[in-house]
Amino acid sequence: MSELSATQEEFRSQVARFVEAEITPNATAWDLDDSPHPYPRHLFKALGDLGWLGVGFDEALGGSGGGPIERCVMFEELAKGSAGAALGIYVHTSLAAAALANIANLDLAERFVPSMLTGQLTGAWAYAEPDSGADVTRVRLSAHPDGDQFVLNGSKMYITNATFADLILVVARTDAEPGKLRGLSVFAVDGSCEGLSRSSMPKLGMRPSELAELHFDNCVVPADRLVGELHRGFRQCLAVLSQGRVFAGALALGLGRAALEAAVTHVGTREQFGAPLSANQAVRMTIADMTTRLRGARHLVYSAAEKLALGEPYDTDASVAKLVSSETATWVSERCLHLHGANGYMLDSPAQRFYRDCKINEWGEGANELQREMIFEAVAKGYRP
Numbered sequence: 001m002s003e004l005s006a007t008q009e010e011f012r013s014q015v016a017r018f019v020e021a022e023i024t025p026n027a028t029a030w031d032l033d034d035s036p037h038p039y040p041r042h043l044f045k046a047l048g049d050l051g052w053l054g055v056g057f058d059e060a061l062g063g064s065g066g067g068p069i070e071r072c073v074m075f076e077e078l079a080k081g082s083a084g085a086a087l088g089i090y091v092h093t094s095l096a097a098a099a100l101a102n103i104a105n106l107d108l109a110e111r112f113v114p115s116m117l118t119g120q121l122t123g124a125w126a127y128a129e130p131d132s133g134a135d136v137t138r139v140r141l142s143a144h145p146d147g148d149q150f151v152l153n154g155s156k157m158y159i160t161n162a163t164f165a166d167l168i169l170v171v172a173r174t175d176a177e178p179g180k181l182r183g184l185s186v187f188a189v190d191g192s193c194e195g196l197s198r199s200s201m202p203k204l205g206m207r208p209s210e211l212a213e214l215h216f217d218n219c220v221v222p223a224d225r226l227v228g229e230l231h232r233g234f235r236q237c238l239a240v241l242s243q244g245r246v247f248a249g250a251l252a253l254g255l256g257r258a259a260l261e262a263a264v265t266h267v268g269t270r271e272q273f274g275a276p277l278s279a280n281q282a283v284r285m286t287i288a289d290m291t292t293r294l295r296g297a298r299h300l301v302y303s304a305a306e307k308l309a310l311g312e313p314y315d316t317d318a319s320v321a322k323l324v325s326s327e328t329a330t331w332v333s334e335r336c337l338h339l340h341g342a343n344g345y346m347l348d349s350p351a352q353r354f355y356r357d358c359k360i361n362e363w364g365e366g367a368n369e370l371q372r373e374m375i376f377e378a379v380a381k382g383y384r385p
């Protein structure tokens with residue numbers, strides 16, 4: 001893809017300035033916060049006031065212009081400051097709000113999306129369950145019709161933002177046995193719904209974001225909270241998840257850039273054997289390789305975003321972008337930690353934070369093995385690299 005336009009570059013600078021002032025200085029403290037509620041929730045309102053939650057959304061629903069490229073710019077810069085903080089915003093906008101905006105009927109979308117884009121309402125997206133990870137067809141949480149409402153029973157696990165979310169988009173089985181994609185519907189459930197209990201789950205990385213385990217015990221949800229068609233809602237959401245891969249790729253890219261910058265600073269200032277570490281050719285080669293791989297990942301992420309913006313087929317490019325960007329971020333973060341030595345191993349060092357934060361990107365938005373399967377199938381049908 002071509003480089004960013006002048007307007008897009010200006011937007012990048014604005015987001016980068018915000019991140020430098022409001023996110024980067026707090027990232028370590030958020031990461032070390034051991035309370036059950038470390039997420040910096042004020043960011044929803046702050047980014048909503050700036051109009052950034054609405055980037056890429058239809059103006060009729062409160063969107064603020066821009067498109068996929070601007071959304072990538074935003075996630076890349078936010079994740080450079082704190083990948084955990086960026087993850088909460090990503091789930092809120094690019095999964096929960098996007099599913100409502102793209103799949104729900106207009107009444108439901110108009111009822112919730114504008115308040116989500118100002119940050120007044122927070123959202124979560126819940127499909128994972130104890131027995132349903134990469135394989136979504138194993139979803140068991142059930143929604144039984146009862147007059148003009150549905151009754152939900154079952155559990156969800158590892159759900160970002162769901163400890164506090166006002167609205168949780170829940171994938172539920174309304175028909176057919178587990179093992180089938182058919183029969184999966186999506187409901188917009190109030191976080192305060194009676195019978196819903198939520199508990200936080202401690203984790204290795206992305207620690208400022210909050211993960212919840214959810215139990216639905218006869219939760220009554222009005223039928224008008226159905227997102228998309230009955231039995232087909234999840235299938236309709238696949239396009240939203242495919243778009244999400246592009247933005248998840250941008251998030252991983254931002255994390256990788258932060259790791260590269262930290263590594264460059266460290267090897268330029270840490271002296272051993274009478275010279276900075278960067279005087280060693282092996283170190284310089286490592287920095288060059290980190291830069292080169294990130295440059296490749298950037299190209300893939302932004303060219304997928306460009307195709308999405310142009311309305312061209314982009315699914316396989318989204319898989320390629322997410323795959324390469326996430327694995328690049330993991331590799332770059334590991335090299336960053338390696339170059340830091342013991343200094344990077346300390347809990348107040350960003351290097352070890354990047355190393356812990358990066359791994360989820362390889363499973364999130366579809367495990368990378370599944371991306372490889374999809375790429376293989378596309379190649380068999382003539383996809384050209």
Ligand SMILES: Cc1cc2nc3c(=O)[nH]c(=O)nc-3n(C[C@H](O)[C@H](O)[C@H](O)COP(=O)(O)OP(=O)(O)OC[C@H]3O[C@@H](n4cnc5c(N)ncnc54)[C@H](O)[C@@H]3O)c2cc1C
Nearest residue numbers: 125126127128133134135158159160206360363367368369
């Ligand atoms: C920080 C974090 C945030 C999350 N946020 C959310 C959220 O907001 N909403 C939500 O619904 N879920 C969320 N999840 C859960 C996420 O959706 C799952 O991690 C993901 O779907 C993979 O499922 P799993 O972790 O159970 O792994 P499994 O599916 O059990 O896979 C385990 C391993 O096997 C590999 N594997 C799986 N299938 C195959 C295959 N066919 N071939 C080869 N290898 C395979 C995987 O790549 C992985 O390495 C989150 C998880 C984390 C850790």
